[in-house]
Amino acid sequence: MTGTALDTALAYHRAWTGHDFDRAMTYVAEDVVCDAPAGRIEGAAAFRDFMGPFTRIVVGTTLIAAFGDDETALLMYDTRTAPVASAPGAEHLTVRDGRITRVRIVFDRLPFDAARKASGVDPAVKINGK
Amino acid sequence: MTGTALDTALAYHRAWTGHDFDRAMTYVAEDVVCDAPAGRIEGAAAFRDFMGPFTRIVVGTTLIAAFGDDETALLMYDTRTAPVASAPGAEHLTVRDGRITRVRIVFDRLPFDAARKASGVDPAVKINGK
Numbered sequence: 001m002t003g004t005a006l007d008t009a010l011a012y013h014r015a016w017t018g019h020d021f022d023r024a025m026t027y028v029a030e031d032v033v034c035d036a037p038a039g040r041i042e043g044a045a046a047f048r049d050f051m052g053p054f055t056r057i058v059v060g061t062t063l064i065a066a067f068g069d070d071e072t073a074l075l076m077y078d079t080r081t082a083p084v085a086s087a088p089g090a091e092h093l094t095v096r097d098g099r100i101t102r103v104r105i106v107f108d109r110l111p112f113d114a115a116r117k118a119s120g121v122d123p124a125v126k127i128n129g130k
Numbered sequence: 131m132t133g134t135a136l137d138t139a140l141a142y143h144r145a146w147t148g149h150d151f152d153r154a155m156t157y158v159a160e161d162v163v164c165d166a167p168a169g170r171i172e173g174a175a176a177f178r179d180f181m182g183p184f185t186r187i188v189v190g191t192t193l194i195a196a197f198g199d200d201e202t203a204l205l206m207y208d209t210r211t212a213p214v215a216s217a218p219g220a221e222h223l224t225v226r227d228g229r230i231t232r233v234r235i236v237f238d239r240l241p242f243d244a245a246r247k248a249s250g251v252d253p254a255v256k257i258n259g260k
Contacts, residue, residue, distance in 0.1 A: 037238040064234060065204045065222050067197030074195045074204050076222050076236065088236050090220030092195050092206050104194060106206065106220050108167040110239040 005095035006068025009075060012093075012100060017061040017077075021052050029099035036105050047103075057082045064088070071095060083115035135225035136198025139205060142223075142230060147191040147207075151182050159229035166235050177233075187212045194218070201225060213245035 008027055015024035025048055034041040034050065041050050060080040067074050071094060078088040087107060094102035138157055145154035155178055164171040164180065171180050190210040197204050201224060208218040217237060224232035 037240065065202060067199075067204055069197075072195060074197055074206055074220075076204060076220055076234065088234065090204075090206055090236050104206065104218065106218050106236050106238065108237065108239050110167065110243055113240055 003098070004068055004073075005071050005093065006066060006073045008095045008098055008100060009068060009073035009091070009093045010066060013063065013066075013075060013077070013091075016051065016055045017058065017079075019055065019058075021048075021055045024051075024055070027098070027100055029096070029101045032099075032101055032103065034103040034105065036103075037107060037109050054081075083119070084111040087111065133228075134198055134203075135201050135223065136196060136203045138225045138228055138230060139198060139203035139221070139223045140196060143193065143196075143205060143207070143221075146181065146185045147188065147209075149185065149188075151178075151185045154181075154185070157228070157230055159226070159231045162229075162231055162233065164233040164235065166233075167237060167239050184211075213249070214241040217241065 012024050012027040015021070015027070025044065028044050028047060030044045032042075032044055032047050034047050036050060041047050058079050058081050062078045064076040064078060065074075066076075073093045073095065074090070075093070076088065076090040078086055081087050089105060089107035091106075092102075092104040093100050142154050142157040145151070145157070155174065158174050158177060160174045162172075162174055162177050164177050166180060171177050188209050188211050192208045194206040194208060195204075196206075203223045203225065204220070205223070206218065206220040208216055211217050219235060219237035221236075222232075222234040223230050
């Protein structure tokens with residue numbers, strides 16, 4: 001039984017914003033492909049390495065908007081994070097059989113880059129994909 | 131006669147991506163409030179100063195997704211620009227009486243910042259809102 005793409009996208013979103021990233025990953029396909037600001041991320045393991053550290057620095061989230069159709073969903077949200085007070089993001093997700101197969105994510109890396117430079121240490125968020 | 135919020139959002143989007151920014155501005159309310167990565171922009175004149183220069187460096191766009199309801203629309207698109215090859219953005223728009231009254235825009239300033247530093251000149255895009 002699977003619901004709409006938006007159901008899956010929101011279940012994924014609620015899980016990671018609720019600090020249950022393991023549960024969030026149950027909605028992600030093994031062969032997920034994610035286009036992020038720093039480039040393409042392929043496969044669930046690499047996606048976990050990308051999103052997991054970010055979710056751990058999130059201290060609050062607000063869902064701004066969420067829409068979808070049979071196969072895709074589009075979300076915008078704001079996050080409060082340890083290094084950056086307001087870090088909004090948007091995600092376009094493609095869902096097949098209840099699993100997220102494609103993600104396009106847009107967010108502003110600049111304040112994370114500034115926070116990293118100010119702190120002098122590597123960020124939890126791998127903004128350059130390295 | 132006004133259509134849905136999505137109709138207005140797409141008319142605005144088609145106009146600016148088609149390099150008719152004056153026409154795009156006809157869909158924007160005089161008292162528009164826009165939350166952009168660099169901060170809040172208030173009023174149509176300030177909004178024109180923010181978006182206008184960006185639209186002039188855009189050489190191509192692809193609409194990734196567009197959804198809406200009675201009052202709001204959510205768009206994600208990719209742009210090719212002179213300084214940055216792929217600069218995707220997302221916009222959440224609130225529409226009243228056929229005019230855009232609120233915009234929340236998300237995009238990655240980092241590659242524009244890098245291009246500006248590499249060129250040694252001020253960018254057409256005022257990424258820091260100054």
